Amino acid sequence: MKKDKHAVLSILRDKILSGALQQGDRLAEIPTAELLGVSRTPVRIAFRALEQEGLLTKLPRRGYQVRQITNDEIAGSVEVRGVLEGLAVRQIVEKDLAPGLTDTLRHCLQAGDELFAERSFNEAKVQAYVEINRQFHDCLVKGSQNNAIAMALQINEHLPMASVNALVFNPEQTEREYERLYYAHQQHHAIVQAITAGQGARAEALMKEHAQAALNSYEQLSASGVSKTIRSE
Amino acid sequence: MKKDKHAVLSILRDKILSGALQQGDRLAEIPTAELLGVSRTPVRIAFRALEQEGLLTKLPRRGYQVRQITNDEIAGSVEVRGVLEGLAVRQIVEKDLAPGLTDTLRHCLQAGDELFAERSFNEAKVQAYVEINRQFHDCLVKGSQNNAIAMALQINEHLPMASVNALVFNPEQTEREYERLYYAHQQHHAIVQAITAGQGARAEALMKEHAQAALNSYEQLSASGVSKTIRSE
DNA sequence: ATTGTTAACATTGGATCCAATTTGAAGGTG
DNA sequence: CACCTTCAAATTGGATCCAATGTTAACAAT
Incomplete structure (x- = not known):
């Protein structure tokens, strides 16, 4: 199972945009990494990128959350x-x-x-x-x-x-x-x-x-x- | 030497904005990490953030480069x-x-x-x-x-x-x-x-x-x- | 001398390990 | 019975290790 460079980022973004991840869902690094079959490192980078894009918000010590888009x-x-x-x-x-x-x-x-x-x-x-x-x-x-x-x-x-x-x-x-x-x-x-x-x-x-x-x-x-x-x- | 969360990102950004890093300078992860006395992980995250901000450009297999700002x-x-x-x-x-x-x-x-x-x-x-x-x-x-x-x-x-x-x-x-x-x-x-x-x-x-x-x-x-x-x- | 091949080096990407910090609950005490 | 304390679980951040890949330089052959 070869993963592309930006595969993790793209997969997560698509999951959010397609609604597979509902607004308000909480995302933690470890479960997400296991779900995608990769390590935490690319997930962490992807989370930060998605935060920058405005699709995720960071909860202080409780992971990230799919942002409400009104x-x-x-x-x-x-x-x-x-x-x-x-x-x-x-x-x-x-x-x-x-x-x-x-x-x-x-x-x-x-x-x-x-x-x-x-x-x-x-x-x-x-x-x-x-x-x-x-x-x-x-x-x-x-x-x-x-x-x-x-x-x-x-x-x-x-x-x-x-x-x-x-x-x-x-x-x-x-x-x-x-x-x-x-x-x-x-x-x-x-x-x-x-x-x-x-x-x-x-x-x-x-x-x-x-x-x-x-x-x-x-x-x-x-x-x-x-x-x-x-x-x- | 306690480092803040975004210290690496801020330090690198300041170095670029202040001119300590000249336009066109190449940046690799390992030397930068050693220079700042941290590991490669925060440097990598910072590089990607700075790329997103438009201050760095990624050279395929040759690290990052301080971007020309005309x-x-x-x-x-x-x-x-x-x-x-x-x-x-x-x-x-x-x-x-x-x-x-x-x-x-x-x-x-x-x-x-x-x-x-x-x-x-x-x-x-x-x-x-x-x-x-x-x-x-x-x-x-x-x-x-x-x-x-x-x-x-x-x-x-x-x-x-x-x-x-x-x-x-x-x-x-x-x-x-x-x-x-x-x-x-x-x-x-x-x-x-x-x-x-x-x-x-x-x-x-x-x-x-x-x-x-x-x-x-x-x-x-x-x-x-x-x-x-x-x-x- | 030039060019092609090969091997060493440099560099990034991912995985795993360790530390620090916070949350949450459970139990003890006033 | 409520509140405070303390300990464990969860979770993130950073460090180091390993793998993959491209780049460069040296050396040999034509």
Whole structure:
């Protein structure tokens, strides 16, 4: 049983995000190490990393605890993502465009257009869109040439529901979901248009609104209870 | 020789920030452990934490390296801090004011007023102002009731010069330094005024500008070469 | 002289062992 | 009966040991 370098960290993170470890569950080093079949050392390192990511909180002498993630906190994370990605696109406009950025953006737009060409959606296509969406946001952040933005986003990206890599999806209303994601994709078009036109403030505002829109749909869906989470990677 | 919990992490961080470890220096676990008189385990944990903070980069099989922090990166960090703290003050206005927040803010303003009462500045007073400044920014971030902001800022706070906890100071021009810091303090007044008046957008804009102003003075001072860094804690 | 192979070295990753500290309970005492 | 004391169990933090792997240098062969 060969373990990868970051296997312990990834396994624990997935267990938390997938709900295998419920919010509030206490985690001690020794039981976790035995559960995963490894020693305490990688578990300790993983616990500290997960604490840094905000998924675990440290209880003084009683181990770690899976952190409560409230809806308010998700809303806050989305807001943070909005301003940071907004800053990214503004700085893209303010600086010289990184080479290849417009190509990647155009590619994302076109791939999305093809996906939305026929007016129907299933889970596989949502999965594909999540990947396109991830690439779109990723290249904007990288394109800002401001590494601090990526670093600040890094923590939020690990939080469930606040990340670009996670989309909620209601399998019972594919029609409506098509509309929702198509609207998001149209926002992508508008953002690229603003960037290429040198409209930094408009691009920034669109980006903030784009994040907010994702939040609104999350709130609607999570309230209905029939949502399904689709994550990339 | 009793070592604190986070002593190793703090010592290494200080060595990097103070310049005792030059940019580009390579760090291996064993020599570092011997240097600090501890075992490899805490050093390993500290290295990973410092990597997460962006102060070290991992070289595949050749240990860690003190990361190059360019001026562009500092500028980027300051920009990030601006939008995040701007978001914080906007959300303070949008939400119900946290109890005690206005008291703390007023206290910071008053303490600063007293510090600036006589038109002279020395290093001790700068130190005092750094602490007031830290408290001011800290309670705004906390007052936003959005933990994601604090988490996103956390990484940037460890970068030299991008943090509120670090101020550059030119000891040869105390007159001018008085003016500079007094200007920053007046911005604090304006921010509090905007918050209490419910002017969210104005507060946000002021906060962004406030961060930017600190950057401008840093660029001037670091170019002159006679600056001195004063950090809190 | 250059290049390929091999062996020693350096370095990290994981496992286990030891120490310190706190929690919790149980028992004794006022 | 309540409260204080003390001891044991649990748990984390640090140290050392072992394994795996990559890097470098030396040496030999062409």
